[in-house]
Amino acid sequence: MQVSKRKSLCKICGNPAFGNHFGVLSCRACAAFFRRTNVDGETFCPIGNCKIDKHGKFYCKKCRLRICLEAGMDANKFQHDRDLISTSTSESSDSSGSFSFSQRSKVPKSMANFLGRPAFILSCEPDKASKVKTIVDVTFLINQAFDIFGNVDRKRFSSNSNLGRMTKKFEDLQNEKSSNLSTIKVLGLKESMIFWEQDFLRTARWLSHFDEFQELPLSIRMQILKVAWILWGRLDKLVKTANERKNQQLNQNFYMIGKDVGIDIGNFEVDVSWCTNYSKEQLAYYLDCHHDEPFNIIVDAISDLKPSDMELNFMLLELCLAHAGKQHQGDVLMFTDRLLEVVSNELHDYYQSEQISNYSSRITKMMKINNLIRRNLFERLERQAVAKVFNIISVHFSHPDMFCNAGF
Structure with a gap:
């Protein structure tokens, strides 16, 4: 009209x-x-x-x-x-x-309807904020990590280099999985705790085969582990996702989220009732509970690179140590820089022994993948800071520094 x-x-x-x-x-x-x-x-x-x-x-x-x-x-x-x-x-x-x-x-009944962004209504629903937290005790994981760092059996892995021993240990950890790939349709507290335990303890066992790492003070080792395990698990799962998609002919809706467990985004639900008073739609912006296009970009880059086991373990070390140093600074940064220099020299020796002369392009691609993972992490940390201001999460971990990169 x-x-x-x-x-x-x-x-x-x-x-x-x-x-x-x-x-x-x-x-x-x-x-x-x-x-x-x-x-x-x-x-x-x-x-x-x-x-x-x-x-x-x-x-x-x-x-x-x-x-x-x-x-x-x-x-x-x-x-x-x-x-x-x-x-x-x-x-x-x-x-x-x-x-x-x-x-x-x-x-409109709410700011969400007005703006079309469900996450924006958080500031308009203060009654759902969680100032009183439920404690999730993860002390048992810390105690097991202490035991792992104190009892290391290197007899089975006789490689002369740290990178070689860690690669052998990584292969050993991979062989622990069951022969069949399973999928889950719901991810809640029980499933999350299982996956966190797997990644944390596997990262501790893997790091324990790095001689120079084991020579560090125990407090420094624990600081590095508490920051490294989520990034270690992230890259490990992305590599597994790339392999399973290729071997099983699976589409881009499939992601690995555990040792031998995957999800199909098209047939999958996240139960967030245990950690918040808000709905899944409201929480999606703040928590790392949905896989999206940035993950597919990383998976495609891994498929294109096809890293060898030695290259993959170098990528894991670079990703974990560089972030731990940046997170803690001071003595931790000094030690992580020293450890990165050791494994960088060992990677060079590996390329020389394999007679791979022009390997700069491969290193460039490896660092591109790690930087994409870091960028995704930093975006989550910014959102995590907002979630903390609004008291969105209703749980508190007994060791919060373990989950500073997990969206909590």
Whole structure:
């Protein structure tokens, strides 16, 4: 429906009107002015005859308020179904000069409806915030890691290099999985705890075969482990995803999330009731519980590179140690830089022994994959900071530094 050529004017300022506000045909600016003005205060100015400029602007709020009241504006006449900024409507004027809207809708019930972003309603639903936390005790994992670092059997892995021994240990860990690949349809607290335990302890066993790492103070080793295990598990699962998609001819909806467990995004649910009062849709922005296109980009890059076992273990070490050093700085950074220098030299020796002369392009691709994983991590950390401000998560871990990269 087209707007009539005869445009109705605001009774207050004379500019084009946009509907009936507080019982008077007026523009949005005057309606907004009246809405925020204290009508119980002093109504008239001493001059009482302030002029409106040619553009309809007022320089005296009291005179503007006086004109609003004289025109008949009444705060009790606020209409909830008019002039919705979020609704695209068409206007027409009837014979009386009043405007009507061809489409009318109710005021949105929440900021989520208004903006189309469910996560935005968190600041508008303070009753769901979780200031009192449920404690999740993971002390048993810390104790097992202490035992692992204190009892290392290297007899089976006689390689002269750290990278070689760690590659053998990594292969040994891979052989622990069952022969059949299984899929799950629901991921909740029970499943998450199983996967966290697997990744944390497997990372500890793997790191324990790095001689220079084992020479570090135990407190430094634990600091590195607490930061490294999630990144170790992330790259490990992405590599497994690339392999399983190729071997099993699976589509891009399939992801590995455990040692021998995968999910199909098209047939999969995340149960977040154990860790928040908000819905899964609201929490999706803040938690790392949904796989998306950035993950597929990394998987495709891994499929293109086809890293050898030695290259993969170097990537795991570079990813874990570089992030641990950046996270903790100080002594941890000094030690992780030293460890990275050791394995970098060993990777060079590996390429020399394999007679691979032009390997710079492969290293470039390896670092590109690691940087993509780091970028994804930093985005999650930013969202995690917002979640902390709004008390979105209802759980607290006994060792929170273990989960500083997990979206909690």
